[in-house]
Amino acid sequence: MPSLNSQECTQRMGLAPETATVRGLIFNAVFKLVEQHRGALAATELRARIAKKPLVDFFSYPARDFLQVLFEAGELLTPQYGSSEAAIRACGAAAVGGFFQSGVGRTLTTIIGQGDPKRLFSSAPTAYSTAVSYGQRKFSVLGERRVSLHFKGDMQPVEFHQGLLEAALQGVGCPGQVQVRRMGMDEAEYFIEW
DSSP states (O other), X not given: OOOHHHHHHHHHHHHSOTTOXXXXXXXXXXXXXXXXXXXXXXXXXXXXXXXXXXXXXXXXXXXXXXXXXXXXXXXXXXXXXXXXXXXXXXXXXXXXXXXXXXXXXXXXXXHHXXXXXXXXXXXXXXXXXXXXXXXXXXXXXXXXXXXXEEEESOOSOHHHHHHHHHXXXXXXXOOOEXXXXXXXXXXXXXXXXX
């Protein structure tokens, strides 16, 4: 009998159009996290399930492959994080962490400035559209230190985005929290406070 995570992965893959893609940078961040916690062999074996060669950061690859990688990484990292949900959140954090450590990410942080999450998240719909080819995202200001992002048509688990958004807050030097309202398997609203 397949695990709950396996069943959810299959359902989410069914929501992904064949043309949906994710940048190699996101895949590579997950492979790096697996390598840090489980070793190079585990990361190489995970990558080998979808590709024979290393992925190029700025090339696009099938979103269905990313879902497979993400859910398998969640299983591999459960011992380190205590649950597959926490492991998937860590994968999201790793995805944005790699970005903020890149030359482009450092430049963006300089332009946006430390301590300005509202400005950062107002650009999130555009940033997401450069990283993935699917879904719609809408930014709304809810207060001086509170915003929301509404995701529709995005088949990634909410834990992945929650981890990514929390790490983005940290990337601009603002501790805070991200709460989620699930509206369906491919729709959610993220409330971000700092």
